[in-house]
Amino acid sequence: MRQFDAIVIGGGLVGAAIGYGLARAGLATAMIDEGDLAFRASRGNFGLVWVQSKGLGAPHYQRWTRLSAEEWPDLAKELGERTGIAVGLEQPGGLQLCLGEEELQKRQGMMEQMRREAGNFGFEYRMLDRRELAEILPGLGRAVAGASWTPYDGHANSLNLLHALHKAFVEKGGAYLPNRTVTEAKAAPHDFRLELGGETIAAPKIVLAAGLGNAKLAPLFGLSAPVWPQRGQILVTERTSRIWPLPLGSLRQTQEGTIMLGSSEEDVGFDTSQKPEIMRNIARRAVLSFPWIAELQIVRAWAALRVMPPDGLPIYDESEEFPGAFTANCHSGVTLAGAHANAFAPMVAAGALDPTMAPFSAKRFDVPAAA
Amino acid sequence: MFRPRPDAPGATIAVEVEGQTVMVPQGASAAAAVLLAGLAAIRETAISGSGRAPYCMMGVCFDCLAEIDGVPNRQSCMVPARTGMRIRRRRGARAIDPNNAPDDSPSFPIPEPRSGGA
Numbered sequence: 001m002r003q004f005d006a007i008v009i010g011g012g013l014v015g016a017a018i019g020y021g022l023a024r025a026g027l028a029t030a031m032i033d034e035g036d037l038a039f040r041a042s043r044g045n046f047g048l049v050w051v052q053s054k055g056l057g058a059p060h061y062q063r064w065t066r067l068s069a070e071e072w073p074d075l076a077k078e079l080g081e082r083t084g085i086a087v088g089l090e091q092p093g094g095l096q097l098c099l100g101e102e103e104l105q106k107r108q109g110m111m112e113q114m115r116r117e118a119g120n121f122g123f124e125y126r127m128l129d130r131r132e133l134a135e136i137l138p139g140l141g142r143a144v145a146g147a148s149w150t151p152y153d154g155h156a157n158s159l160n161l162l163h164a165l166h167k168a169f170v171e172k173g174g175a176y177l178p179n180r181t182v183t184e185a186k187a188a189p190h191d192f193r194l195e196l197g198g199e200t201i202a203a204p205k206i207v208l209a210a211g212l213g214n215a216k217l218a219p220l221f222g223l224s225a226p227v228w229p230q231r232g233q234i235l236v237t238e239r240t241s242r243i244w245p246l247p248l249g250s251l252r253q254t255q256e257g258t259i260m261l262g263s264s265e266e267d268v269g270f271d272t273s274q275k276p277e278i279m280r281n282i283a284r285r286a287v288l289s290f291p292w293i294a295e296l297q298i299v300r301a302w303a304a305l306r307v308m309p310p311d312g313l314p315i316y317d318e319s320e321e322f323p324g325a326f327t328a329n330c331h332s333g334v335t336l337a338g339a340h341a342n343a344f345a346p347m348v349a350a351g352a353l354d355p356t357m358a359p360f361s362a363k364r365f366d367v368p369a370a371a
Numbered sequence: 372m373f374r375p376r377p378d379a380p381g382a383t384i385a386v387e388v389e390g391q392t393v394m395v396p397q398g399a400s401a402a403a404a405v406l407l408a409g410l411a412a413i414r415e416t417a418i419s420g421s422g423r424a425p426y427c428m429m430g431v432c433f434d435c436l437a438e439i440d441g442v443p444n445r446q447s448c449m450v451p452a453r454t455g456m457r458i459r460r461r462r463g464a465r466a467i468d469p470n471n472a473p474d475d476s477p478s479f480p481i482p483e484p485r486s487g488g489a
Contacts, residue, residue, distance in 0.1 A: 099481045139469025143481060238436070238444035239417035240465040250485065257417055257464045263485045281482035288481060292472035296465065297444045299433060 004030045004175070006205040006348065007192065009182060009217060012042035013158070013333030014340055015209035016165035021345020022207075023172035030201055031169060032194070033178040034213070039229070039272065041211055042162050042333055044304025046234060046262050047254070048247055049335050051152035052094060052125065056110055059117045060359045061313050064339055066121075069152050071338030076156070082171060085164035087156050088255045094153025095128070095137075096249035097144050097289050104145040111148050125150045136245060143288040147248075155247040157254065158334045165337070177201075185220045190324040192221070207348055208327040211307045212270075222321030224362040225329050229305035231268050233278050235261040235286075236300040237293070251286060259296065261286040265306075272303045306331040316344065316360040318353050326353070327362075373406040386456040389413075395452045402428060402435040402448035405458060413437045413447065417464035437461050 004027075008019040011033025019031040051069050055062030069091065076089040098104040108127050115123040126149045133147055134140045170176055177196065184195035190204040206221065208214050214225035239257035247253075250263045264278045279301060287294045307329055309315050314330035326348050330336055347353050375382065375396060382394035386401070388408040395404045402425035405413045412422030414436050425435035428448045435447040438459040447458065 099484070103481075103484060139472045141477075238465050240467050243467070243469060265485050284477070284479055284482050285484070287477055288479075290469065291477060292467060292469045294477070295467065295472070297442070299436070299444065299446070 001193075001200040001202055002030070002175075004028045004201060004203040006030075006207065007032065007194065007201060007203045008207045008209055009194075010209035010211060010213070011166070011176065011178065012040065012209070012211055013045075013162055013165070013337055014042075014211070014328050014330065015207070016042075016162060016169060017333075017337045017340035018207050018209055018328060018345045018348065019174055020165045020169045020172065021341040022349055023169050023174040024341075025346060025349040027205070027349055028173065028175075029169070030175045030177055030203070032180045032182070032196065033176065034181060034210075035179045039212055039270070039305050041304050041307055041331075043159065044232075044234070044302055045158050045334055046232075046252070046260060047155050047158040047334060048094075048249075048252065049089070049091060049154040049156055050094065050247075050249070050332070051335070052096060052111070052114075052148060052150040053249075054332070054335070055117075055313075056114060057117070058313050058359070059119070059121070060356070062114065062118060062123065063121055064314070064360075065332070065335060066152060067343060068336045068339035069154065071342040072154070072156075075338050075341050079161075079164040079168055083164045083167040085160050085167060087161045087164055089154060089156045090247075090255070091152075091154030092246040093149060093151040094155075094247045094249060095133070095147040095149050097133075097147045097251070099143045099145065099285065099288055101145050107148050123150075124152075137248075137290075138243065139290050139292045141288050141291050153247060155252050155254075156334060161334065161337060165341075182217065185217070187221045187319075187322040187325060189322055192322070192325065205324045205348060205351075206326070208325070211329075212305060214307075214327060214329050218327055218362075221325040221327075222319040223317055223325060223327045224365070225309075225315055225317075225327050226362070226365060227307050227309055227315070227329050228267070229270055230308040230331070231264070231266040231271065231303055231305055232262065233264045233266075233274055233282060233303045234301065235279060235282055235298050237261070237296040238299050240296065248289075250282075251289060259293065261293075270305065272305060274301060274303045310365060314360055315362050316353060316357050317362050324351075372409060375407070384452050384454050386452050386454070386458060388458045389460055399452045400428070400448050401437065401439055401445075401450040401452050401456060401458050404452050404456075405435065405437065405447060412460070413458070414461035415463055420463060
């Protein structure tokens with residue numbers, strides 16, 4: 001049996017960010033990862049560090065996302081210095097384009113509600129009309145009525161982020177255990193043992209960060225993580241000269257010049273196949289936004305599954321039955337990487353979640369619906 | 372460096388690769404024509420400009436991107452060779468000039484945006 005200070009189940013962006021944070025804090029940490037058959041949302045995401053739409057009606061989520069966006073530059077710098085891997089962070093703010101007046105009005109209403117709900121914490125945004133937009137976005141389509149802007153948004157190379165977190169984790173002494181599946185779990189307060197098909201590991205702390213796998217793992221540790229797979233599809237163009245000075249929500253241009261087109265939401269179970277109708281809608285919205293995109297070659301396309309809690313907000317929790325067990329669940333592994341490495345992991349290392357994390361508990365799903 | 376397999380059907384299709392006429396069998400890909408032409412590279416990468424030639428021949432590696440009949444960055448291993456096809460070297464990132472793009476805004480209806488926002 002191998003004894004650790006902490007075990008993280010999951011080697012995606014969420015698990016790797018937390019695992020890195022724990023290893024950096026000096027904990028002997030094991031990170032268990034599945035094989036290539038896992039759904040691996042971290043290898044299929046869009047790469048946004050996106051703040052402006054997070055937390056409508058749930059200002060604690062806006063604050064958590066903003067904290068993450070603020071931590072991101074330090075994390076990116078630190079990972080670059082430790083691993084030599086540039087994660088390509090840019091945070092020039094972001095625009096969400098609105099096609100047609102109706103979308104623009106709706107967006108404006110949403111942004112204003114976000115500002116009201118933010119209270120003293122503040123929420124800076126501005127609505128741009130199409131004339132202002134056309135000055136910074138060449139070849140803007142006539143369908144674009146305007147856009148919302150906040151200074152908080154950005155994007156990064158999410159594959160490099162995943163690579164850098166793994167490398168930094170190992171360099172900090174972390175034990176990366178890939179191709180492992182938990183075949184048996186024994187939980188007691190501050191004493192967790194996992195059978196990984198013939199090998200046993202144990203630790204007084206455990207963090208469930210297994211993405212969609214958390215739904216089944218959580219109850220073994222007195223936790224609840226009722227996440228479901230929400231499919232998203234992405235189209236990718238050939239590389240072009242750099243055109244946009246900032247990410248555009250469902251459109252972004254990578255540092256290498258690739259243009260990525262999203263986004264969609266489907267409830268189709270554990271199915272990562274692509275659907276022509278959805279791909280067509282993504283392409284149409286992109287071409288309505290910028291007619292010149294139609295000239296570009298699509299060189300790749302894929303579908304991946306978001307890790308989606310029932311209300312779309314992250315679930316962070318600690319077990320009352322088995323203290324020392326924690327869970328982290330979200331669909332924004334890139335955006336929240338800063339918070340996971342620099343805020344959540346230190347809480348786990350200290351032994352308890354901060355009281356401000358209480359609204360993220362899965363207990364919110366236990367409240368009976370009001371009559 | 373490359374030659375057709377002995378059991379390949381006769382080379383009956385003439386394509387042009389960087390100005391050179393290459394004969395390939397029916398069913399061969401444009402990438403096969405590039406290899407038969409003996410070129411060391413058919414594209415220069417968008418970032419560093421280093422040379423690349425067809426590699427995986429099965430649509431995975433994207434190193435065979437070439438200009439085919441005037442259309443840049445096509446996966447030549449996925450495109451069947453046709454008589455008269457012109458295959459040209461792809462140099463760097465696609466240059467586009469959105470300011471001078473024809474403003475032919477499409478007329479199809481606006482699809483619903485991704486709903487939600489959490």
